[in-house]
Every structure is written in structure tokens, then in C-alpha cells.
Amino acid sequence: MFLFDRLTREQLDWLAAEGTCRNIEPGRLCEQGQPAEWLYVLLTGEVAITTGSGPTEVETGRTDRPGSYGGAIQAYLDDRRGHVYPHSLHVVCRSRFFCLPAESFATFMRRWFPIAVHLLDGLSTGTELRHEVAAHREYLLALGSLAAGLTHELNNPAAAASRSVAALRNRVWRTREKLAALAGGRYSGDDLQTLVQLEKVAIASVASAPNLGSLESADAQEELVQWLEAYEISGGWDLAPTFVQAGLGLNFLNRVAHGIDTRLLEDAIQWLNYTVETDLLMREIEDSTARISALVADARQYSQLDRGPAESVNVHQLLDSTLVMFADRLADISVVKLYDAALPPVVGFAHELNQVWTNLIDNAIFAMAGHGVLTVTTVATEDHVVVTIQDSGVGIPEDLHKRIFDPFFTTKPFGQGTGLGLDVARRIVAQRHHGDLWVASRPGETAFSVRLPYGQQPAAVAERG
Numbered sequence: 168m169f170l171f172d173r174l175t176r177e178q179l180d181w182l183a184a185e186g187t188c189r190n191i192e193p194g195r196l197c198e199q200g201q202p203a204e205w206l207y208v209l210l211t212g213e214v215a216i217t218t219g220s221g222p223t224e225v226e227t228g229r230t231d232r233p234g235s236y237g238g239a240i241q242a243y244l245d246d247r248r249g250h251v252y253p254h255s256l257h258v259v260c261r262s263r264f265f266c267l268p269a270e271s272f273a274t275f276m277r278r279w280f281p282i283a284v285h286l287l288d289g290l291s292t293g294t295e296l297r298h299e300v301a302a303h304r305e306y307l308l309a310l311g312s313l314a315a316g317l318t319h320e321l322n323n324p325a326a327a328a329s330r331s332v333a334a335l336r337n338r339v340w341r342t343r344e345k346l347a348a349l350a351g352g353r354y355s356g357d358d359l360q361t362l363v364q365l366e367k368v369a370i371a372s373v374a375s376a377p378n379l380g381s382l383e384s385a386d387a388q389e390e391l392v393q394w395l396e397a398y399e400i401s402g403g404w405d406l407a408p409t410f411v412q413a414g415l416g417l418n419f420l421n422r423v424a425h426g427i428d429t430r431l432l433e434d435a436i437q438w439l440n441y442t443v444e445t446d447l448l449m450r451e452i453e454d455s456t457a458r459i460s461a462l463v464a465d466a467r468q469y470s471q472l473d474r475g476p477a478e479s480v481n482v483h484q485l486l487d488s489t490l491v492m493f494a495d496r497l498a499d500i501s502v503v504k505l506y507d508a509a510l511p512p513v514v515g516f517a518h519e520l521n522q523v524w525t526n527l528i529d530n531a532i533f534a535m536a537g538h539g540v541l542t543v544t545t546v547a548t549e550d551h552v553v554v555t556i557q558d559s560g561v562g563i564p565e566d567l568h569k570r571i572f573d574p575f576f577t578t579k580p581f582g583q584g585t586g587l588g589l590d591v592a593r594r595i596v597a598q599r600h601h602g603d604l605w606v607a608s609r610p611g612e613t614a615f616s617v618r619l620p621y622g623q624q625p626a627a628v629a630e631r632g
Contacts, residue, residue: 168234170208178279185275186267196238196256196264200597203239203250206272212262217255227254239269243276244288251598328455335448338441361426362435366442368422369415373446376414387411394420400433406440413443479512480520482552482619486543489524496532497541505544513552513621515600520619523592523604527556527615530589534560534613551602552621557614563606592617 171179188210196207199218207214213231237256244250250269267275276284379387388407394417395403410419420436427435483506490502531541539559546553589604596604602619 168208170234170236178275182265182267182275185271186265188263189266190261190263191258192261193258196258197252199253199255200251200601203242203252204269205238206236206240206242206267206269207238207256208265208267209233209235210263210265212264213259214262215257215259217257229259239272242269243273243284324455324458328452328459331448331451331455335445335452338445338448358427358431358435362438365419365423365426365435365439368419369413369439369443370446372415372419373413373443373450376412379411384408384411387416390417391420395436398424398432400436406436409440409444409447412447415443478517479514480517481512482510482520482545482554485517485521486524486545486554489521489528490543492525493528493532496537499538500532500535501540503540503542505542507545507547510545510547510552511621513600513619515619516595519595519599523595523617524554524556526589526592527617530615531556531558531560531613534558534562536560547621550620552619553616554619555614555616557612559611560613562610562613563608 171182174182191212196214197203197205209230210233213229214235214237215226216228216230216237217226237254238252239250240253242250388404388411391407391410392403395406400406410416423435423439424432486504490497528541535541535558541559542555542557544555544557546555593604596602596617596619600619602617604615604617607614607616
């Protein structure tokens with residue numbers, strides 16, 4: 168056989184002692200992504216080579232040539248790496264193989280071909296380094312896009328809080344002026360007591376005020392302006408919006424008019440207006456700061472900076488935090504969440520799974536050109552969690568289905584992607600989490616599905632491909 172053609176008698180005897188010959192029935196011989204334990208050499212029969220996982224498994228070759236080999240073909244490289252099968256092998260018909268343990272193959276190569284091992288190890292290391300650098304650039308591109316969106320999302324509530332503080336300072340100053348008027352003795356004890364009770368009613372109304380539409384709000388404001396003008400209270404168009412926003416209508420103003428001396432009615436209305444404005448502004452500040460805190464919490468959840476490398480994770484929380492990071496780019500996209508309420512947690516690397524969601528959502532947004540429907544679905548099967556990210560974009564041409572997971576292949580314009588997003592995602596899913604990643608696409612609909620086992624420990628850090 169060509170594979171053993173130049174070996175010495177001593178080398179052949181050593182291989183014969185270490186390996187075994189086996190007759191193997193049709194079926195799967197080894198599976199892509201699983202720990203590489205055997206080197207297989209075809210003696211007789213036929214074998215098919217496939218790559219990918221799940222429904223997207225594609226046959227890349229088939230041979231009946233004696234001496235053809237596969238399996239743990241890189242076992243002789245640096246043993247600090249965790250080696251996995253680079254592709255799957257399927258026995259087509261009853262075949263006979265020479266089977267050599269990966270450890271024995273590594274020993275054989277290092278013992279008799281040390282220079283070749285050094286050269287191949289250097290070549291492999293250089294290729295992996297280039298791949299890592301490019302993958303890191305892909306990650307930084309996505310991270311930069313997410314950081315810009317997060318900055319925009321944080322700026323909105325921060326600016327709202329800043330405006331509210333400035334307005335609140337003005338209202339507090341005016342309230343002090345009214346306090347000075349109260350201290351002047353113009354109000355009787357009964358008037359002050361009534362005013363305090365009305366303040367409580369107004370503040371309570373703010374907490375339960377309904378959200379009115381623009382037409383309803385305009386009608387309510389006009390009604391209050393007419394009432395204020397009837398009582399000769401100035402600035403009606405400035406006062407009415409505040410009372411309407413607080414859910415205070417004619418019934419409340421009539422209650423004020425009946426409880427306060429007519430001579431003091433305008434001051435009382437102004438005072439109550441300041442009270443309501445102050446409470447509304449404080450609520451706006453509270454809502455803005457709560458929004459900022461929520462965004463920071465989502466960013467922390469997304470980055471997983473304070474988590475260990477492997478843990479039981481809530482897939483829905485990871486998906487939600489990733490969607491928050493894309494909020495700015497999803498502004499004109501309808502996001503539909505079809506979550507399985509009974510979805511169990513999975514054991515995995517949270518930050519790496521977030522990178523998978525990031526790559527898939529980023530591609531979906533690009534495919535839809537910023538407009539469309541993004542549907543995120545989760546389903547629990549008997550022993551897996553399936554996450555599907557579907558977009559309403561143009562779809563992937565059928566002739567590209569086999570290439571989209573290839574390293575460095577991209578359909579994006581130059582400078583907008585490295586072509587490693589899907590390759591990295593598949594590596595994380597298949598090699599790190601023993602799962603599957605596949606795609607189904609037609610014009611107007613593309614769906615990437617991730618299947619993760621929820622009872623299996625993820626691969627060790629050293630096994631990262």
C-alpha cells in the first residue's frame with residue numbers, strides 16, 4: 168500500500184504489534200468533533216467522508232482505495248492540544264480496516280519522523296494562529312458594533328435623567344417661592360389642610376395615571392384650559408398638560424375650587440401643578456436610572472465577566488441579553504420571541520454561547536438590511552435544547568449552503584466581515600458543547616438552528632479547536 172511503501176521492516180513490525188485489523192459493518196465509523204482515539208486505514212471495502220452536523224452533514228468524498236486513511240490524523244502534533252476527529256467517516260459496505268490507537272500513531276511519528284513532526288507542528292501552529300487572529304478580529308468587529316449600540320441605548324436614559332434634574336431644580340426653586348407666600352399668612356389653617364389633602368390625591372393619581380393617545384390627551388387639555396380660563400387663571404396651556412399627564416381632570420379641579428378660597432385658587436392651582444411636576448420628574452429620573460441599571464445588568468449578563476468557564480446556564484437569559492446588545496440595530500426590525508416555558512438549563516460556556524447568538528443575529532440583521540422580522544424560537548426535546556434564529560431576509564442561494572460554514576468564506580462586502588462568524592459558531596457548538604448547528608434557507612426565510620445537549624459536560628478548555 169502507498170501509505171506504508173517506504174517503511175522499514177522494523178517500522179512495519181512495530182505498527183503490526185500496536186494496531187489491529189477489524190472487519191466493520193456499514194455505519195458510522197467516527198464522528199466529527201468527538202475525541203480522536205483511532206487512526207483508520209482502509210484495507211478493503213469503501214468509506215465515505217462527511218463534514219458538518221445534523222441535517223447539514225455533507226459528503227465530501229468517497230473512496231475504496233486501499234491505504235486511504237482518516238480519523239486521528241493529527242494525533243502526532245503537540246499532545247497539549249485536545250484532538251478531535253476533523254470529519255466523520257461512514258462505512259459504505261462491509262470493510263476491513265487497520266486500526267491504530269491515536270497514542271501509538273503519535274509515538275510512531277515522533278520516534279521515526281521527528282523532523283517531519285516538527286515541520287507539520289509548526290505549519291499547524293501557524294495556521295491555528297492565523298485563524299485565532301482572524302477570529303479575534305471578527306469578535307472585535309461584533310463587539311465594536313455592540314458597544315456603539317449600547318452607548319446609544321445608555322445615552323437616551325442618561326440624557327433624559329439630566330434634563331429631568333435641570334427641570335426639577337427649577338420646580339423646587341419655584342416651590343420655595345410658593346412656600347414663602349404660604350408663610351406670609353395668606354392661607355388659613357383650613358386652607359392649608361385642604362391643600363395638603365389635595366396634594367396627596369394628586370400624587371396618588373400620578374402613580375395610576377392612564378396612558379392617553381395624542382387625540383385623547385389634546386381633548387383633555389383643551390377641556391382643562393377652558394375651565395382655567397373660566398376661573399381667570401393665567402397660563403392654562405402651560406398648566407393643563409401636567410394635570411392631564413397625571414390623570415387629573417375636571418373632577419379634581421372642581422374639588423380644588425370647592426375646597427379653597429376663590430381669592431387663593433390661582434396660587435393653589437400653581438402650587439399643585441408644581442407638586443405634580445416635581446413628582447413626574449422624579450419618576451422620570453427613577454425610570455431613566457432603572458433603565459441604565461437594567462442595561463448595565465444585561466451587558467454584564469452578556470459579557471459573563473464574573474462567571475466561571477462552565478456552568479448551568481439559562482438559555483433564555485443569554486438570548487435576551489444578546490438581543491439587548493443589538494437594540495440599536497434592531498430598532499426597525501420586529502423581534503418575535505417564541506420561547507418554550509419548560510426549557511431546561513444547559514451546561515456550557517455562557518460567554519461562548521453568547522458569541523454564537525451574536526454571530527447568528529448579526530448575520531440575520533445584515534441579511535434583512537435592517538428591516539424585517541427576526542424570530543427567536545426555543546424548543547426542548549427529549550435530551551436537547553434547540554434554538555432557532557430566523558430572519559426574513561433574501562435567503563442563502565442553494566449553491567452556497569455547503570460553503571457558508573467554511574473558514575474565511577463570506578458574502579459580506581470587503582471590510583465588513585472575516586468569514587469566520589459561522590465557522591467560530593459551529594466550532595463552539597460542535598467541539599465545545601457537543602451539539603449541532605445547521606441552516607435551512609429559501610427566499611425570504613433563513614433559519615439557523617443550534618441543538619445543545621442539556622445533560623452533557625462541555626469540552627475542556629484545552630480542547631478548543
